Amino acid sequence: MLSVVKEERAARRAAGARLLRLAASLRLTLALIALLGFGVAFAYLREDARTWPLVVPLILLAFNLLAAVLTNGVFRRQTALLVFHLALIVLLLLVAAGRLSYLTGYVGVTEGVPFDGTLAESQRGPLHAGDIAQVRFVNKGFSIDYAPGLQRGATRNAVAWSEGNGRWHEEMIGDQTPLVLSGYRFYTTFNKGFALTFLWRDAHGNDFLGSVQLPPYPLKEYSQAAAWSPPGSTLSIWVMLDIDEVLLDPAEHTSFRLPERYKLIVRIGDDRHELRPGDSLQTAEGTLEFEGLRNWMGYRVFYDWTLPWLLAACAVAVASLGAHFWLKFSARPWDA
Amino acid sequence: MLEMELELQILWAAVTAYVLAGIVAVVGVVLGKKPERSVLALMLAGLSLQTISIGLRWDRLGHGPFITMFEILCSNVWSLMTAYILAYWRIRRIRATAAVVMPIMFIMLGWLMVAHPGEGHYPPTYNTPWLYIHIGLGKVFLGAVLVAVGLSCIILMRHAGLGRQRLAQLPASPQLDELAFRCMAIGLIFHTLMLIAGAIWAQDAWGRYWAWDPLETWAFITWLTVAFTIHARLAYRLSPPVHAGLILAVFVTAFLTFFGVPFVSVAPHQGAV
């Protein structure tokens, strides 16, 4: 009786081992690498199917590799090769962790108006745990030079933030250098433009200072208009910036700057008004005072805590790959 | 304009030297001779002239040859020739591969001659050392694969019964195969490094390390073809001609990635807006 149980167990173990060896097959690796290649091509052609054609082959490859690590003696004899393949698995896990906890987003921030932690658009992984709502910084203005043909040069954007203890830091960001706050990385983009600042005094005498960002400039040069409602009001206000000068001459070396000669056209219902800085407008629900023009900068926001770990895993992968081939090739001369 | 004329004249002189090197190499193999010194001298002359031409253009435009198709082709001809000349100089026994490698180079030279040599816009995101690191690593990869391709073509020609006697001066196919494998191994290391450097750059410049843009997608597929080739050789103990065929497939994929994708898709991967 006892021996029958033992035999059964042994048979089961043998079947398990056979299954594991099958799962570890190098031929399976080949098929899966090819599958991943097709998955990548498929995901590239069909943008709406970006996840599964990549995830399925990657998971299968990971199991295949784990099975190989457990059963293939090559990995026990060649440590560098083992480390390389394990680094690939670690990379995969890190990318997966990153996808679960990332955040990407976009926000336009008017010069001198603090970023209040609200993004205009954002996407996040289901496990995103960062606290963007607590992040604050101030866009202190930027400079961009253009070469003839409106070819954009370097973007230099001064930003400032407080450390919480009241001490302020200022930093220059742009093109290659993001602002990093609490793990959130703010990148300047080519989206930037003009913002109108208004003082809104409602019927109760409460003052609100706010800014309305017009569409990007010079991308939307000919549609510098926006519609919005002041806080707590039901008015729909439409504004348009009518610029009366050539700001960025395509024939010259120029710099991004605010217009000096312009009119602000304001339409509320059927009423049309023209405002200059300092002018105010009495409406049914309050007073609107046009303060003036400022710049705004569009920032791409990115959060992924795995970045330094990804880099470390890549470094380990390449170093071990190099070590493996070095050991292998130095055993026999190159012109043998 | 005059300056560009001079650059182009020097470049055509370089192309002529390369073409002569190729012709001498082919004729040498056909006649069963070894004009190795002449081939090396001609290739070096071409490389020197091309270096001067690229240097003049670089000095005139204030940036390296990485923007237009003309520049990309030109700098890759330069780096491929550098890689191949190094292999030619160091590994004497494979010198007859020049008879197949140089004709492959003719394709790029021909394309270079019809590409428009005007200047392009140098985007602000290119102002970083990562440009040189990323591109330099890619060039080493392509150079290593080119040498492997030369060896593979010899293996395939022998297998097809082409010029068996003429190619007898080269080592036996299994040895060429091993050498080609080593080139692919070096290629894999440098391709991996290129992807990493590109990801670091993309994170700095565009705020994402990987976004499957066309060039990223095709570069990853190329990386997979190298991994596939290396594993196939192990899993099936491939014979030299089959391995050689796979190496050619890697080269074609890499070639399309480097020169085909920038050709059909200009918008992404440059942030030039």
Ligand code: HEM
């Ligand atoms: C995910 C599934 C994978 C499995 C199961 C796997 C398995 C193996 C095994 C068992 C070996 C040793 C073979 C031998 O020496 O007999 C090996 C070698 C190797 N693998 Fe993988 N591998 C996988 C993925 C990859 C990937 C994605 C790469 C990326 C390029 C890679 C690169 C290499 C390299 C460079 C070698 C060394 C080849 C040599 O020294 O000749 N592997 N692999």
